[in-house]
Amino acid sequence: MIRAVCLDIDDTLVDFATSARSAVAAMIGRDDMWPAWERVTEEHVARAIAGEIDYDTMRRARTKAFLADCGALLDDDLIVRMEDRRLAFLNQTWRTFDDAVPCLEWLRSAGFLIGAITNSTGAHQRDKLARLGIAEYFDTVVIAGEIGCGKPDPVIFATAAKQLDVPPEQIVHVGDRLDLDAVGARDAGMHGIWLDRAAGAEPGERAVHVITSLEALPKLLVSEFRTPPTVVPSQQRCR
Structure with missing residues (x-):
């Protein structure tokens, strides 16, 4: 699950x-x-x-x-x-993609804990999330510049899992880079999903799912992983 x-x-x-x-x-x-x-x-x-x-x-x-x-x-x-x-x-x-907020809303309503893992360098990334009005969706934000390593290093994925208090095998990671995001997450013990917005390539990697928009993520989670988790009470979320 x-x-x-x-x-x-x-x-x-x-x-x-x-x-x-x-x-x-x-x-x-x-x-x-x-x-x-x-x-x-x-x-x-x-x-x-x-x-x-x-x-x-x-x-x-x-x-x-x-x-x-x-x-x-x-x-x-x-x-x-x-x-x-x-x-x-x-x-x-700065603009969010049209499918970003609806996806975050669905993930939150379905009860998933939500993390961000980014190869950025510092506090300006948190400021960006706040400016765009999406900071509130995240239970943790892991920034490469704050921990000294970036994707695909397994350490950054392990840091997110630890902060979420969830085993890596119970976490999906989604990103636009096949190598850094999907394969990196897979190699760190998570489930990697490549967001290929251009829909122009085959992943060439086993155990990596591919979607072309965040609109497809809920369906993939339900069909591939059977069912969303029970909604987590607000006091149990690790904000």
Whole structure:
């Protein structure tokens, strides 16, 4: 019996890519550099998760490195102003996917404990959930930058299970990355579900379920795992 459902945040519940890509385009006045931004972001976020640099240092160093790759060698003061404008734009354009809140509502009404597991770097991720009005749905939020490791490391999944006080085998984890989310959760003893919104690929992995929207998650939980759990009284939920 599944007792808890964990979800990734960015590009699973929140349309991160659309907002982030628009913010980068607004910063540099062109929209063809997103792959380069993703590459630089991966490198710098890994350093922040490892504790080598803090979040603010990371985002400014990332923007400086990205602009240097674009051929723009700018002074630090200008880099800071450009990055702050990008971040302000980003914070104004966050949106949840249309299927996110209905899914969270169903999970809560069905009595599942709900967790978030995210490869983000810190408190800004909690602020994002609060700004979008979905923080209240989560019984725990596990952030890579706060524990020093990220998905697919089994430690981050084990941390979520411990905080929820539920064995990993009674937890489903859903995310938009096959490798980090679905396979990572499976290898940590959970049930991995890949949210393939593009519906464009086969998972190539056994013991990993695939859905193309969060609308399909309730049906999968009921059909594959037979029935939702009994509703958990509010005083027993680990908020």
